Amino acid sequence: MRIKLKREHNMDREEHLPKLANMKCQRVKAGGSFVPSGQDEVVEDEHLLSEPKSDHVAVDGVLCYHEEYLGKHYDIENLSCELQCGLKRDTGGLDSYTTLEGDDLKLDALDGLLDDVEEVDDFDAANGLSSACEDYLLDFEYAEKAQENDPSPRERSLLGNSSSESQSSGLSASSTGAGGLLESSRMPIPKSECKKDYLGKTVICELHGTSRNKCPCQPTIGDNIYGYSLDIQNPDEFDNDDNSLVGVASSDSAEACQISALREKRLRKRTQRYIEEFSGLKSKENIPIATSKNKCGRSDNKFHHLRHRALRKGQGEKSISETSEVTLSQLRLRWRLPKKEVSFSPVGLESDEEPFVSDSEDDSMAKRRSRKHDRRKHQRMWTLSEVIKLVDGISEYGVGRWTEIKRVLFSSSAYRTPIDLRDKWRNLLRASYAKVNKKVAEQKQNASRLLPTSVLRRVRELAKIHPYPSGHSSKKSCVGEVASPAVPTQDKGAPICLGRRNVSRKNSP
DNA sequence: CTTAGGG
DNA sequence: CCCTAAG
Known part of the structure; x- marks a missing residue:
């Protein structure tokens, strides 16, 4: 989303903008459910892939096949030129799009692109770092370009700085000029490819520089390069963004796998793997898990919020903090941790449990399963x-x-x-x-881990009422009895049971 | 499909 | 938690 918007803004030719903007919006909305959107999009993508058209190609290229296309159809130089043009205009760099977009084809391509992006986002969406993926992709292209193009040294330097900045800054970087530049540069690429004819040649100076910067070393091209560049570049990004990335990876892993399987080959694979590794390594950082359920909100908000949260962390939102802010690593640990941490969270507060962790957890779980067959x-x-x-x-x-x-x-x-x-x-x-058997004493000892007495009491009462095995004795519908008999150990003054729960339900069946 | 029961 | 059998 963000990127798109950006593009729009950046676009020099505003005439086209409206169109694009609308389209984008629609798409986004339609996609609204980011996650679900996947199917359709996938189909589309496939379709696109199958088709030789440049437009589609561009899209595809962005996602996965970029390399091939490049090799086959395009002269990198041209591309780079175009890209640069876009970049030049404004750091936003989206301009290239705008120019391109004038045509329907362009639009299509754009859409495809966007869709792809969205999909990517979807993955991330859960976590809300849409940009991360894009960046990632872009980076790839980026790398490729760099390889192919011979950037002039000076250019490099220029871009290099910007690129570095963007990376360092992480997602937020996009906002910064440098960041914007990068993104824009990346984004345009696909289009430029499509369009290369159009723009043909503008000067590339800046782009080259950037690309270069990033992957100066790569001698060869191809998958290797791809991976290579990726490794090189990503680390930084990951560091910065790792949250997002990790989150992304973790989130929707299942879906991601499915979808990705179709087209993404190396791109996603790497990312995930990469991410996982990183996540493992980088337990350090806290990854806030998206709490909000609505996906749209998530994607947008997360990004910004993540950091804030991190900052806030220290503060005291107990319940929330517990749930919402869990690092991936922490999460893992948490699973195995003793109850203490979790159990003691303030009871009422947790609005509950679930939202926050559920997604991430599921994802992680899925991930694990997929990985280990656990x-x-x-x-x-x-x-x-x-x-x-x-x-x-139960009482009710x-x-x-x-x-x-x-x-x-x-x-x-x-x-649950x-x-x-x-x-x-x-x-x-x-x-x-x-507890009943052992009496209070033990409770006290273990007290820390045990449930609060109130809870215990209730449990006991319920237990009496209905022995776990369904074979309940219909015995006491009444409270009075229940309370009296066994519970002596504790001081509970009042019979708790009565008030709320009706025993009746059980009896009926 | 849901529940019980056992591992 | 998981798995299986039974309703």
């Missing part, structure tokens, strides 16, 4: 709030109505299945029994 889904700690919800749900709906409870209380948390609820309940019961 069957076991990584454990997700039950938070106190969750437990409470569960208990409430009765034991055994896991799906109901799931639906009502845990609808937000995708990762009815079975999970049941299992959790089972464990709670066990715990409650244990």
